[in-house]
Amino acid sequence: EADIYQTPRYLVIGTGKKITLECSQTMGHDKMYWYQQDPGMELHLIHYSYGVNSTEKGDLSSESTVSRIRTEHFPLTLESARPSHTSQYLCASSEYEGRGGYNEQFFGPGTRLTVL
């Protein structure tokens, strides 16, 4: 079944550790996104990609980096985690729908990160 997968679902780590949050989609979408969301709160776009080898920073300043080497894979890396990075991270993807460019987004289940 076509879907978006994120691993790990939960992660508790110590300050200063390097971590990579994985996101993969089997939907065949070109566009992928990373959002940061505190529970029940607004969605903050931190990174997005239009396709392979394309990455852009979003509205929210973030110390994370992303890569897009394969269409289906969009990992997010924190070089040195801090308590302020504690949050939920949601991956999403979308596809072009005709000339209008409408773009329903499909979200992954999220990774809940806690940095001690």
Add this chain to the structure above:
Amino acid sequence: GENVEQHPSTLSVQEGDSAVIKCTYSDSASNYFPWYKQELGKRPQLIIDIRSNVGEKKDQRIAVTLNKTAKHFSLHITETQPEDSAVYFCAASMGGSYIPTFGRGTSLIVHP
């Protein structure tokens, strides 16, 4: 850039009542307006969307209306049920940009 305002931030209703959530946007070039529902502990999921060439769209108990002149759009839920309790996000995007701007969300609580 685009700016989307969403109101109210919290909405509490009795089961069977109607609920209305309103959003305004700033960029007249925006032409796609989706609504997402996020249940507690779950991922956001699209429940209904509307394009700029349509004024209203219905899907069973939910409907969305769009007023392009005033640059606002609204989500209407009739005969609310406890399972409608969730956070609802509106968004606006321009064709070709693929980067939606989200509202801050509305927490809808439906009391049995």
